[in-house]
Amino acid sequence: xxxxxxxxxxxxxxxxxxxxxxxxxxxxxxxxxxxxxxxxxxxxxxxxxxxxxxxxxxxxxxxxxxxxxxxxxxxxxxxxxxxxxxxxxxxxxxxxxxxxxxxxxxxxxxxxxxxxxxxxxxxxxxxxxxxxxxxxxxxxxxxxxxxxxxxxxxxxxxxxxxxxxxxxxxxxxxxxxxxxxxxxxxxxxxxxxxxxxxxxxxxxxxxxxxxxxxxxxxxxxxxxxxxxxxxxxxxxxxxxxxxxxxxxxxxxxxxxxxxxxxxxxxxxxxxxxxxxxxxxxxxxxxxxx
Amino acid sequence: xxxxxxxxxxxxxxxxxxxxxxxxxxxxxxxxxxxxxxxxxxxxxxxxxxxxxxxxxxxxxxxxxxxxxxxxxxxxxxxxxxxxxxxxxxxxxxxxxxxxxxxxxxxxxxxxxxxxxxxxxxxxxxxxxxxxxxxxxxxxxxxxxxxxxxxxxxxxxxxxxxxxxxxxxxxxxxxxxxxxxxxxxxxxxxxxxxxxxxxxxxxxxxxxxxxxxxxxxxxxxxxxxxxxxxxxxxxxxxxxxxxxxxxxxxxxxxxxxxxxxxxxxxxxxxxxxxxxxxxxxxxxxxxxxxxxxxxxxxxxxxxxxxxxxxxxxxxxxxxxxxxxxxxxxxxxxxxxxxxxxxxxxxxxxxxxxxxxxxxxxxxxxxxxxxxxxxxxxxxxxxxxxxxxxxxxxxxxxxxxxxxxxxxxxxxxxxxxxxxxxxxxxxxxxxxxxxxxxxxxxxxxxxxxxxxxxxxxxxxxxxxxxxxxxxxxxxxxxxxxxxxxxxxxxxxxxxxxxxxxxxxxxxxxxxxxxxxxxxxxxxxxxxxxxxxxxxxxxxxxxxxxxxxxxxxxxxxxxxxxxxxxxxxxxxxxxxxxxxxxxxxxxxxxxxxxxxxxxxxxxxxxxxxxxx
Numbered sequence: 001x002x003x004x005x006x007x008x009x010x011x012x013x014x015x016x017x018x019x020x021x022x023x024x025x026x027x028x029x030x031x032x033x034x035x036x037x038x039x040x041x042x043x044x045x046x047x048x049x050x051x052x053x054x055x056x057x058x059x060x061x062x063x064x065x066x067x068x069x070x071x072x073x074x075x076x077x078x079x080x081x082x083x084x085x086x087x088x089x090x091x092x093x094x095x096x097x098x099x100x101x102x103x104x105x106x107x108x109x110x111x112x113x114x115x116x117x118x119x120x121x122x123x124x125x126x127x128x129x130x131x132x133x134x135x136x137x138x139x140x141x142x143x144x145x146x147x148x149x150x151x152x153x154x155x156x157x158x159x160x161x162x163x164x165x166x167x168x169x170x171x172x173x174x175x176x177x178x179x180x181x182x183x184x185x186x187x188x189x190x191x192x193x194x195x196x197x198x199x200x201x202x203x204x205x206x207x208x209x210x211x212x213x214x215x216x217x218x219x220x221x222x223x224x225x226x227x228x229x230x231x232x233x234x235x236x237x238x239x240x241x242x243x244x245x246x247x248x249x250x251x252x253x254x255x256x257x258x259x260x261x262x263x264x265x266x267x268x269x270x271x272x273x274x275x276x277x278x279x280x281x282x283x284x285x286x287x288x289x
Numbered sequence: 290x291x292x293x294x295x296x297x298x299x300x301x302x303x304x305x306x307x308x309x310x311x312x313x314x315x316x317x318x319x320x321x322x323x324x325x326x327x328x329x330x331x332x333x334x335x336x337x338x339x340x341x342x343x344x345x346x347x348x349x350x351x352x353x354x355x356x357x358x359x360x361x362x363x364x365x366x367x368x369x370x371x372x373x374x375x376x377x378x379x380x381x382x383x384x385x386x387x388x389x390x391x392x393x394x395x396x397x398x399x400x401x402x403x404x405x406x407x408x409x410x411x412x413x414x415x416x417x418x419x420x421x422x423x424x425x426x427x428x429x430x431x432x433x434x435x436x437x438x439x440x441x442x443x444x445x446x447x448x449x450x451x452x453x454x455x456x457x458x459x460x461x462x463x464x465x466x467x468x469x470x471x472x473x474x475x476x477x478x479x480x481x482x483x484x485x486x487x488x489x490x491x492x493x494x495x496x497x498x499x500x501x502x503x504x505x506x507x508x509x510x511x512x513x514x515x516x517x518x519x520x521x522x523x524x525x526x527x528x529x530x531x532x533x534x535x536x537x538x539x540x541x542x543x544x545x546x547x548x549x550x551x552x553x554x555x556x557x558x559x560x561x562x563x564x565x566x567x568x569x570x571x572x573x574x575x576x577x578x579x580x581x582x583x584x585x586x587x588x589x590x591x592x593x594x595x596x597x598x599x600x601x602x603x604x605x606x607x608x609x610x611x612x613x614x615x616x617x618x619x620x621x622x623x624x625x626x627x628x629x630x631x632x633x634x635x636x637x638x639x640x641x642x643x644x645x646x647x648x649x650x651x652x653x654x655x656x657x658x659x660x661x662x663x664x665x666x667x668x669x670x671x672x673x674x675x676x677x678x679x680x681x682x683x684x685x686x687x688x689x690x691x692x693x694x695x696x697x698x699x700x701x702x703x704x705x706x707x708x709x710x711x712x713x714x715x716x717x718x719x720x721x722x723x724x725x726x727x728x729x730x731x732x733x734x735x736x737x738x739x740x741x742x743x744x745x746x747x748x749x750x751x752x753x754x755x756x757x758x759x760x761x762x763x764x765x766x767x768x769x770x771x772x773x774x775x776x777x778x779x780x781x782x783x784x785x786x787x788x789x790x791x792x793x794x795x796x797x798x799x800x801x802x803x804x805x806x807x808x809x810x811x812x813x814x815x816x817x818x819x820x821x822x823x824x825x826x827x828x829x830x831x832x833x834x835x836x837x838x839x840x841x842x843x844x845x846x847x848x849x850x851x852x853x854x855x856x857x858x859x860x861x862x863x864x865x866x867x868x869x870x871x872x873x874x875x876x877x878x879x880x881x882x883x884x885x886x887x888x889x890x891x892x893x894x895x896x897x898x899x
Contacts, residue, residue, distance in 0.1 A: 092323025179324025208323070215347060215887075218317040221325035229317045230328060231345050243327045 003142045004109045009271040013106075017275055017285040019114040047071045082123075082167050082196075083115035087144075088176030088203075089128035090151040091222040096205030096267075103267040103274070104175055104203055105144045110275070111173050112141055114285075120171065125164060127176070129153050132163040152223045154180035159190050168194040175201045179208065180223070184250035188258050198260030199284055200251055206268035208244075213237045293366035300361030304354055311350045348887045356880035363873040375416040377435060379468045380406055381460050381492070383478035384423040386838045388450035390479070390501055390583040398844075401497040402477040403445055409475060410438045420467050421445060425452050425812075426771070428460035434467050451586065452812065453770050454837035458487060465489045473851070481847040490852040498844030501583030502530030505839035507559065509575060509590045509832060511566075511767060515597045515625065518568040522592070526552055526577050527559035529840040534579045538562060542573045570594050572816065572830070587839045590832040591816060593766035600626045600757050603634030610640060611733065612656040615740035619749035626753060636756040641730070647723040652756040658733045659699045671696040671736055672711045679708045683755050684717075684728065687747045697733025705729060726759065728752070763819075763827045769834045774808040776819065776827060793817045 004010060050059060050070035063071040087108045093101045112122040116138050124136040124144065128151030136143055155176065158164050166172070172195045192198045213234045220227040230236060248264055255262040263282035265274050279285040292298065322328075344350075382388075382402065391397040396404070410419065419441040420433030432444035457476070464474045474491050479498025482488065508525035528534045533555050540547040548564045566573065576589045602620060606613045616638055620626060631637055637645055641655035658666055672695040678685050685708060695716045705718035708728070720727040732739060739745050758764060761779035768774055778789075789800040791808060793815055800806055800819070811817065811831045819827045 090323075095321055095323050177323055179327065181326050215349065216317045216345065217320045219320055219322050219325055219328055222321050222323055224325065226325050227319075228325065228328065231347075233345075233347075236328070240328050243329065244324075247327070 002145065004105045004144045005113070005141050007106060007109065010106050010109050010113070013110045013271060013275050013285075014113055014117075016288060017110075017114065017280070018288045019111070019118060019120075020283050020286045046074050048074060082170040083111070083120035084167060084170040084172045084195075085111050085115075085122060085124045086155075086164070086172060086174040086176070086191075087124055087126055087147075088151075088155070088174075089126045089147055089149050090153065090176075090180075091149060092177055092179050093149045093203070095222060096207050100177070100203060100205045100267040101147075101149050103265070103271055104149075105147065106271045107175050107201060107203070107265075107274075108144055109141055110271070111175075112138060115171070123167075125166075127151065127153075127155060127158055127164065131161070132165060133158060135165060154182065154223075156180070156182050156187060159187075166194070169196045171195070171197040171199075173199045173201065175203055177204055177208070178202050178247060178251060179204075184247070184254045185257075188251065188254035188260065192258035192260055198255065198258055200255055200260060200262040201284075202248065202251065202262070202264040203267055204264065206266055209264075209266050211237050211240065291367070295365060297361055297364030297366065300357065300364055303357040303361070307350065307353050307357060308344065311347070312344050349884055352880045352884040352887065356877050356884070359873045359876045359880070363877070375418065376413050377418050377420070377468065377472035378409065378413060379420045379422065379433075379464045379472050379474045380409075380441075381457070381464045381474065381476040382421060382423045382431065382448060382450070383457070383476070384425050384450045384452045385454065385479070386451045386586050386833060386835065387498070387584060387841060387844065388479055389586055390498070390503070390841050390844070391585075392499060392501060392583065393581070398479045398497050399448070399450055403448070405477060405495060405497060406445060406475070407442065410442065413438065420464075420472070421448075422460050422464050422467070423448065423450075424455065424457045424460035426455045426459075426810075428463045451814075451833075453833070453835040457482060461487075461489050461492065464492065473854075480844045481849055488849075491854070493851045494847075494849040496845060496847040498841075499846055500531070500844055501841040502532060502534065502579075502581035503583040503587070503839055503841045504528050504530070504534050504536050504554065504577060504579040505584065505587035505836070506575065506577050506590050506832075507587075507834055507836050507839065509592055509767065509834070511573075511592045511595060513568060513595045513597065515599075520566040520568055520570065520594060522548075522562075522564050522566055522573075522575070524562040524575060524577075525559055526554065526562060527836060527839065528554035528556060528579075529836075529842055530581060531556050531842060532581065534581065536577050536579045538575065538577045540564070540566065540573055540575045542566075542570045547573060568594070572828075583841045584839060586814070586833050587835070590834075591814075591830045592832075593816070593828055593830045595766050596762065597625055598757050598760050598762070598764075600636055600753050600760070601629035601634045602626055602636045602638065602753070603629055603631040605631060605637055605639035605643065606656065607640060610656070611735040612740075615734060615745060616656075616749065618740075619746045620753075622746060623750055623753050625757075635760065636753060638752075644720075645723070645725050645727055647725055649724045650759060651725045652752070652759060653725050653727040654730060654752055655727065656730045656732070656734065657699060658697050659701065659729070659731060665699055666697060666733065669697040669699045669733060669736075670714065672698050672714060672716065674711060676716065677707075677710050682708050683758070684708060684748070684751045686751055688744045688751070690742070690744055692738075693742045693744060694736075694738050695732045696736025696738075698731050701729065701731055703729070726755070763829055766829045768811075768829060768831045770812060770814060770831055771810040772831070773810060774829070775805055776808075777805050778802070778821075778826075788822055790820045791817055792820060 047060065047063065048071070050072045054072045058072040058074070060071045060073050085108050087104060093104050108124050112124055115122040122138055124141065126134045126136065126147065172191055174191060188198070188200070211232065214232045216229060216231045218227055218229050252262040261282060261284065263278060263284065265278050275285055280287070388399045388402065389397055417438060418435040419438055420435055421431035421441055421444055423429050423431045431448055432441045461476070468474050468491060474489055474493065476492050476494045478494065478496050481494060481496045488494065505527055506524060507527045508523070510523040511520055512523070513520045522540065524538065526536050526538060528536070533553065536552045536554055537549065538552060539549045547566050550562060550564070552560050552562065554560055572591060572593050574589065574591050578588060582588060604613070604616065606616065635650060635652060637651065637653045639653070639655060641657045641659045642661055644655070645651065645653035658669060674690070676690050678688060678690065690709070695711065698714055698716055701715045701718065704721045705715060706721060707715050707718045709717035716731050718729050718731070720729055734740055759777065761777050763776045789802045789806065791798045791800050793813065800808065814831050814833045816828060816830050818825055
């Protein structure tokens with residue numbers, strides 16, 4: 001299988017886009033991004049009264065001359081945030097052919113490489129049945145190409161087992177279809193805990209997003225092996241779409257509460273279109289200058 | 290509504306079968322998905338057996354049910370016609386020429402018949418059918434059997450009666466067969482048949498005729514004398530009316546009037562008229578007109594000038610033969626003959642001991658003694674009868690042999706067919722094994738009194754006429770309607786094409802090529818021409834001469850109801866409802882195609898997510 005790092009669509013995305021600034025993390029290693037806290041960068045943030053222990057180099061002597069009060073300049077800290085890309089490697093990412101899993105690999109690679117470009121120290125956490133969850137560093141990114149997407153555990157189950165290694169203050173990007181039973185508030189709360197920023201990317205195939213009405217089908221859940229015979233008539237499809245919309249709205253609302261972002265992508269549209277239309281519109285990517 | 294094939298309704302059993310198939314044998318192709326809970330059901334655990342579930346009303350189900358139902362109906366052939374009580378009216382039309390008769394100032398009987406039948410058609414319910422039979426010696430269908438009234442009306446308008454007198458029974462029998470036990474029969478004529486006639490019980494008779502005055506040419510003949518180059522016309526004019534009539538008879542050749550004569554005929558009387566015309570006219574027309582004349586077809590004849598058919602005779606009898614004088618004396622009185630050499634002769638008369646060559650078209654009469662030796666002559670018998678004559682042979686037409694002594698009859702050793710015999714002794718016979726029409730007269734004129742009997746010139750005349758009949762071409766040139774016509778082709782003439790035809794009024798009818806060509810009885814009066822390829826080999830005239838049909842005095846109106854009225858039958862015509870079948874077939878095709886489309890769309894949708 002071709003290396004995802006050298007995937008033409010991934011290379012094109014890397015050339016055209018850069019990662020938008022997530023809600024700034026409070027802290028992180030010194031880097032190119034500005035942190036929410038004060039630091040030692042050259043970018044002036046505000047004044048405050050001098051307190052003992054402050055760096056005397058930041059005292060604004062001119063202001064002292066004017067106001068007879070010791071004021072120190074505060075500068076924004078330059079950080080190098082950690083980026084965690086949580087990739088859903090369960091079987092549900094394989095439905096509808098290879099498109100969904102391929103785009104999932106591409107997204108993980110794009111986010112990892114764009115993050116690395118700004119010194120984000122990305123890691124890809126594979127959410128499958130491995131205990132604990134495996135992580136891929138940047139240099140092991142090509143392993144995504146052989147990722148089997150064979151997991152059956154859901155994200156809430158993994159969190160419940162506490163097998164997902166999450167770092168504090170990291171920017172978390174979750175790529176999943178979120179087609180597992182879950183409580184969106186609890187899930188988002190758990191994902192946003194101690195995170196610097198949270199992006200939820202729901203990846204669906206075209207049929208999952210808008211299934212056509214048709215004759216009777218035996219629906220088999222690839223993860224639970226549960227099945228049911230259903231007539232996919234208009235009424236049934238409409239009810240499914242309403243439930244899916246409720247799931248999406250729940251995730252979106254929870255993300256807003258957690259200052260995160262939620263976006264739904266249709267894998268059938270292809271990575272270039274997703275980047276150009278959906279990810280840019282959602283503010284996750286911005287065109288490179 | 291009835292069904293022509295009620296068994297086809299068994300096809301409706303397919304409907305519950307389709308429902309059962311959809312109910313119990315639903316096709317649920319597997320589809321791998323994620324997020325089964327979003328489909329509103331929990332994971333289903335399959336149990337043994339099958340649960341009854343609500344029947345899904347799908348487009349496929351509806352289309353398959355529709356196709357099965359329509360297909361069953363098409364097979365069952367529903368007919369809506371029966372509820373309309375259609376009838377079958379069999380009309381027998383009197384095709385006699387007298388139906389052309391026209392009362393003064395009124396419609397002809399034929400027009401009145403058409404009007405009457407049209408009224409009957411109008412009284413029939415919509416969808417009714419009719420069959421038109423015209424009487425003739427061999428009845429024919431003018432329309433039908435069982436055609437819509439519109440077609441029957443069109444055929445009726447084209448009907449032109451003109452047949453000579455004939456019986457109606459064959460047409461009635463045919464009508465009875467066509468009507469079977471349900472149809473009504475209507476016989477339209479111009480005179481009621483006698484009550485003792487075997488008319489069908491279900492037949493209503495309507496006579497629209499009335500007595501009319503009429504004069505007619507009942508016979509016409511044209512003879513020609515080559516010696517004087519003069520033709521002679523013989524006509525017989527009859528008055529069939531109840532009143533005396535003055536008849537003007539005119540003969541014309543093209544625009545040239547040849548003769549005109551007036552005849553005063555009493556009621557029911559006839560008169561002969563003879564007049565000379567010059568030779569070489571080719572053809573002429575004779576018209577007889579009177580003030581009160583009901584029928585036009587019998588007032589006019591067209592005649593063809595007869596051709597001279599001279600028979601060349603060769604006498605090869607020895608000069609001392611006892612038959613020489615009697616033969617010469619008999620031939621002297623026969624017209625249109627000439628003497629010639631044996632090489633050119635069509636008729637050879639010679640001694641019986643010198644047999645003729647075998648030659649088609651040659652007639653030979655050998656006259657005894659067969660063996661002229663004295664010994665044989667002494668052994669010969671003199672026979673006085675009784676004689677057994679083959680009366681059907683034209684050579685013996687009018688021969689009686691009363692008091693004739695066949696003297697000097699000898700034994701015949703040749704293979705021959707007897708024409709006149711006495712016991713085992715052949716006296717006149719036709720020899721076999723030769724193409725020549727060879728006749729042997731087994732007598733010795735020196736010992737017979739045949740030459741003095743009146744049968745001798747008749748026999749010689751018959752011999753010449755038999756020979757003349759064997760000449761190529763037409764025997765006569767003027768015929769009556771329905772008369773058998775035959776002519777002999779010239780077997781030596783191969784200049785014609787392969788196609789032998791009879792032409793009349795622009796129409797061409799093929800004839801079967803044979804040595805003797807027979808033309809079937811002709812039904813239309815006029816000039817006919819026989820053509821061999823592009824070459825005309827003969828023209829002849831056919832005229833209407835029928836005193837029975839010309840006698841209009843016996844016509845009269847009347848109605849004779851049917852003895853029994855058959856129960857009306859509802860005939861089912863496919864024509865008016867064939868569109869139903871067509872619509873049904875189209876529906877089936879649409880349903881099948883739509884079903885296929887629906888299933889195909891499902892299949893395509895199925896392929897996408899997997």
